Amino acid sequence: MDDVLVWAIWILAGIACLGSGVAVISFSNPFFSAISLIGNLASLAVLYLLLAAEFVAAAQVLVYAGAVMVMFLFVIAYVGGRADTPFESGPGWQVIAAVLAAGAILVNIVVAIGLTTGGRLDDEADVRAAFGSPADVGEIFLTNHLLAFEITSIVLLVAAVGGVILGSERTRKRS
Amino acid sequence: MRGPDVSWYITLSAFLFAVGALGVLLRRNPLIVLLSLEIMLNAANLALIGFARHLGDTSGQVFALAVMAVAASEVVVGLGLIVALNRNRIALDVDRLNTLRG
Numbered sequence: 378m379d380d381v382l383v384w385a386i387w388i389l390a391g392i393a394c395l396g397s398g399v400a401v402i403s404f405s406n407p408f409f410s411a412i413s414l415i416g417n418l419a420s421l422a423v424l425y426l427l428l429a430a431e432f433v434a435a436a437q438v439l440v441y442a443g444a445v446m447v448m449f450l451f452v453i454a455y456v457g458g459r460a461d462t463p464f465e466s467g468p469g470w471q472v473i474a475a476v477l478a479a480g481a482i483l484v485n486i487v488v489a490i491g492l493t494t495g496g497r498l499d500d501e502a503d504v505r506a507a508f509g510s511p512a513d514v515g516e517i518f519l520t521n522h523l524l525a526f527e528i529t530s531i532v533l534l535v536a537a538v539g540g541v542i543l544g545s546e547r548t549r550k551r552s
Numbered sequence: 553m554r555g556p557d558v559s560w561y562i563t564l565s566a567f568l569f570a571v572g573a574l575g576v577l578l579r580r581n582p583l584i585v586l587l588s589l590e591i592m593l594n595a596a597n598l599a600l601i602g603f604a605r606h607l608g609d610t611s612g613q614v615f616a617l618a619v620m621a622v623a624a625s626e627v628v629v630g631l632g633l634i635v636a637l638n639r640n641r642i643a644l645d646v647d648r649l650n651t652l653r654g
Contacts, residue, residue: 383555391564398568398591402575407583414587421594424561428605433597433613433620440620445590445627452631453583456638475577483570490562498559502608509604509613517610518617525614529621536625543632 387427393420411449418442430509561602569595580645582637586630593623 393416400413418441425434507513518526568591575588597616604612637644 380555387556387560391560394564395567395571398571401587401591402571402579402584407581407587410584410587414590417591418594421598424564424598425601427555428561428601430601430604430613430616433601433616436617436620440624441590441594445624448627448631449583449587452634456583456634456644472578475574478577479570479574482573483566486566486569487563490566498562498606499557501557501606504605504608508608508610513610514613514617518614522611522614522618525618529618532625533621536628540628540632543629543636 383427386423390420390423390427393417394424407453408450411446411453414449415442415446418446428509429504432509432511432514558602558606562599565595565598565602568592568598580647582630582634582644582646582649585646586627586634589626589630590623593619593626 397413397417397420401410401417404410404413418437422434422437422442425431425437572588572591572595575591576585579585579588597619600612600616600619604610604616634644637649642649
């Protein structure tokens with residue numbers, strides 16, 4: 378019974394995830410695209426919960442669906458989200474080439490993963506109850522992956538400085 | 553019958569990545585190109601967390617968090633560029649942004 382429930386949640390979240398992803402790239406108004414991306418991030422958080430990643434799911438909702446998307450919506454309001462028609466912008470061969478390239482990427486990923494892991498993906502490891510809890514993630518982050526942690530903080534600092542420089546009023550007039 | 557195993561999550565992640573790539577290639581508005589980049593980063597995160605659960609190793613979740621921080625930095629710089637473009641009255645169209653000269 379539990380498994381049926383997990384499957385039902387997985388199918389609902391998966392459909393919501395793909396549907397809102399397609400909606401992001403097919404709305405002509407960037408405002409609606411940003412709203413769809415919030416739905417996409419929320420359904421991904423549901424999938425993370427199914428994968429026993431509670432802390433990442435919480436961070437996803439707080440950082441992504443909260444902070445990052447609010448920033449997106451502010452900028453869209455600032456530049457005045459002007460619409461471009463999604464599938465008729467640019468010459469027709471560009472659209473065909475884009476669809477072909479995206480399909481090729483999809484086939485490439487599926488074939489590469491299938492060839493490397495084929496048949497070994499159905500024996501799932503048993504995990505302890507604390508798997509994915511904040512204490513678990515924090516302990517590994519600050520012991521085994523301390524360098525990644527420090528580099529992440531430097532990247533965030535550089536991005537903050539870059540954002541201030543790009544957004545400052547002192548911009549040269551185009552000659 | 554058990555819940556969906558990791559191959560289902562990886563398949564969903566591959567489709568989501570392809571949708572994001574299609575958005576980057578198809579759309580001309582840099583705002584929507586940035587949103588599509590977010591979709592691609594999240595598809596990679598889903599694969600990382602799926603394999604973390606599959607292997608019973610929390611490192612995958614740690615890297616998903618690192619990807620999240622990098623995505624936030626990328627959004628800051630990308631949106632800063634868009635605001636700067638808008639302030640200099642340059643059309644928001646990636647096809648016309650074909651030179652790096654200010």
